[in-house]
Every structure is written in C-alpha cells, then in structure tokens.
Amino acid sequence: MRKRGETVMAAAAEKSTKEKLLSTLDDIEVLSRELIEMLALSRTQKLPQPGEDTDILELLVQRDKEFQELMQTAVEQGEVHQEMQALEKEVEKRDSDIQQLQKQLKEAEHVLATAVYQAKEKLKSIEKARKGSISSEEIIKYAHRISASNAVCAPLNWVPGDPRRPYPTDLEMRSGILGNMSNMPTNGVNGHLPGDALAAGRLPDILTPQYPWQSADVSMGILPPHHGNDFGLEPPGHNKENEDDVEAMSTDSSSSSSDSD
Amino acid sequence: MSGFMETEEQARHRFQLELEFVQCLANPNYLNFLAQRGYLREKPFVNYLKYLLYWKEPEYAKFLKYPHCLHMLELLQYEHFRKELVNAQCTKFIDEQQILHWQHYSRKRTRLQQALAEQQQQHQPQAPSHGNTTSK
Numbered sequence: 001m002r003k004r005g006e007t008v009m010a011a012a013a014e015k016s017t018k019e020k021l022l023s024t025l026d027d028i029e030v031l032s033r034e035l036i037e038m039l040a041l042s043r044t045q046k047l048p049q050p051g052e053d054t055d056i057l058e059l060l061v062q063r064d065k066e067f068q069e070l071m072q073t074a075v076e077q078g079e080v081h082q083e084m085q086a087l088e089k090e091v092e093k094r095d096s097d098i099q100q101l102q103k104q105l106k107e108a109e110h111v112l113a114t115a116v117y118q119a120k121e122k123l124k125s126i127e128k129a130r131k132g133s134i135s136s137e138e139i140i141k142y143a144h145r146i147s148a149s150n151a152v153c154a155p156l157n158w159v160p161g162d163p164r165r166p167y168p169t170d171l172e173m174r175s176g177i178l179g180n181m182s183n184m185p186t187n188g189v190n191g192h193l194p195g196d197a198l199a200a201g202r203l204p205d206i207l208t209p210q211y212p213w214q215s216a217d218v219s220m221g222i223l224p225p226h227h228g229n230d231f232g233l234e235p236p237g238h239n240k241e242n243e244d245d246v247e248a249m250s251t252d253s254s255s256s257s258s259d260s261d
Numbered sequence: 262m263s264g265f266m267e268t269e270e271q272a273r274h275r276f277q278l279e280l281e282f283v284q285c286l287a288n289p290n291y292l293n294f295l296a297q298r299g300y301l302r303e304k305p306f307v308n309y310l311k312y313l314l315y316w317k318e319p320e321y322a323k324f325l326k327y328p329h330c331l332h333m334l335e336l337l338q339y340e341h342f343r344k345e346l347v348n349a350q351c352t353k354f355i356d357e358q359q360i361l362h363w364q365h366y367s368r369k370r371t372r373l374q375q376a377l378a379e380q381q382q383q384h385q386p387q388a389p390s391h392g393n394t395t396s397k
Binding site: 224 | 269272273274275276277278279281282284285287288289290291304305306308309312315319320321323324325326327328329330359360362363364365366367370371
C-alpha cells in the first residue's frame, strides 16, 4: 500500500489506509482478546457486568465491518495506483518522443542554415562574376590594340638602344594635352593639376604629334567620374595603410610648385 | 568649392587629361620625377591617385594603351612604395624589370623557334644518311 504523506496541519491530518487498517486490526485483536478472556473467566465465575459480552461482540462486529470496508478501499486504491503508474509510463514515453523530435529538428535547422549560407555565398560569387563579365569580342579587340602598338610586348627586333618603351616616353608625354598645359589657359580650379609638373620642363616643340595613347574616341561620350574637385579633403573610405606621417603634413599646401616661368 | 558643375566639354577635356596622366604613371622615370619634387607626399595628390582608380573599371580601362600604368597606380596607393620612389636606384630597377618583362613574350617566342629549329635539324640528318649508303 502506498502511504499517503501526512500533512503538517494536524487538524487536516488524514490517516492513510494502511494505518487505518492496522489500527482496526489492533482493535479487533484487543476486542477478541477481551472476549476470549471473558469467555475464559465466565467458565469459573459470573460476569461482573451482564451486557459486556454483547457489547464486545457488537464492537467486534463493527470493527470487522470497518475492516472489510477498508480492505475494499485498499483494493480500489491499488487499482488507481496501477492506472497512475501506467499513465506515468505513457508520459515518459511521450517525453522521450518529444526530445527525439527536438533533436531532429535542431539537426534539420543546422543543415538548412548551412545550405542557406552556402547558397548565399554562391550567389555573391555569381554576382561578382557577372559584374566583371565582358564580352570575349571586346577582350580580343582590346588585346589586339595593346599588342599591336607594342605596349605590352616588345617588338621582335628590339635591341638595347631602341627608344621604344612599354610606357609613354618623355617625348610622347610632352606632345600631349598635358604637356601643352602651360601654353593653354589653365582651368584654374584644380590648382594642383599635375600637368604643371610636366610643364616644368621646357617645351621646345610647338608641333604636337598626336600619339594614339592620348586620343580616346571622344565621340564615345564617356566622361570621367565626377569629383568634388577638392582633393585636399579626406576621401571616403580608408587609405590602404596607416598613414600617420602623411596626415602630419599640412593639408593646405595645395600650391603646385611649378618651376617654369 | 566642392560640387561645382562642369560643362560636358570641360568634362571631356578632363577625361583626356586624366587618361594621359594615368598612363604617364607607367613611366618609372616620371614617377621618380614626381617623388623627388615631393608631389607624392602631398595629401591632395594621394587622394587624387585614389580617385584615379576608376580607370580599373572595364568601361574606362579599354581606353588605356599602356596597361602597365594600372599596376603602378595600384602600387602608388601604398605609402611605402611612394616613399621608395624618391630613390633613383629604385626607379632604375623598376624600369629594368619592366623592360625585361616587356620582352618576356618575344624571348619566349625566340626560344620556341629555336627549339623547333633544333627538332627539325634532328629529323633532317637521317634523310642524307640513307642517300650515302645507297651511293656506296
């Protein structure tokens, strides 16, 4: 029999079935002993009290009835207890099922998160590739242009002493727009025009052979990106290195040192 | 000063100027010139170099005849490089290496041609030797 825990409050104290049974048994034991004693005594002497044996008998019967009732209760309680145990088992089973599902859900979530992340990476690289895509036609055309002028590959008959170079030579630089800047009225706004540095060397020739590296096909209509025209300001974004000592220099020295004139 | 509006004519002119200038950067001697006159130390100039990076975009790069300038432009973004350019030995070294690299393909081609010629020579001596045995 499962013992029901006794409550602290004495007023509401309920005895467990077990205790009740045991106390009833005790009572029956006591009563039956008395009865037997009385019967034993009545052999030798008269009863001191006339109705005592019937009293005891009545009490005995009563106790027996109680006992039977208590036994019935006990049996019912036992059944209930069994049901409870069965239900508890069910609950445990369900619990473990839920935990299992939880684990699987977590795994699935992890797998999906990985998949999504990788897909995103892939999309990024696709976007990057698409951004940089150029038609092969154009690339081949460009390759022709830069190779034909010997800009990236030396001419086959080149020997040391040949004035040709993979970059614009002095002569070429002077004969361009930049080289002739000091002859033209400057815009004045970009006072720091690096063309002045070029103009520092004396320009002997007026004739300006147009080399192909200078003339872009202006009819293409392409324009340079607009800028605020004040390069003295800090540009957006970071510089590539920690330029501590550069910043120590004064930024208002925007005057170009033109040694000419 | 900032945000002034320029006409299309001015913009086109500026385009040509910047096209010329950025290609001049391919010339190590010019870089030495700039470095020695202190331009590479000035902040506005450095900012201008960073601005010029737009020539790396394909729609602008296709106008460049001397693509070496782009590599130089990238290197110029680093302060250490700009500092080293003051040194004439440094720029001379760069110049030499640049020219050697420039000759790379023609050298490779002459090597291939030589190898091919040698191979053909190896095949050819077999034919005359047949002729000798028959003549004997």
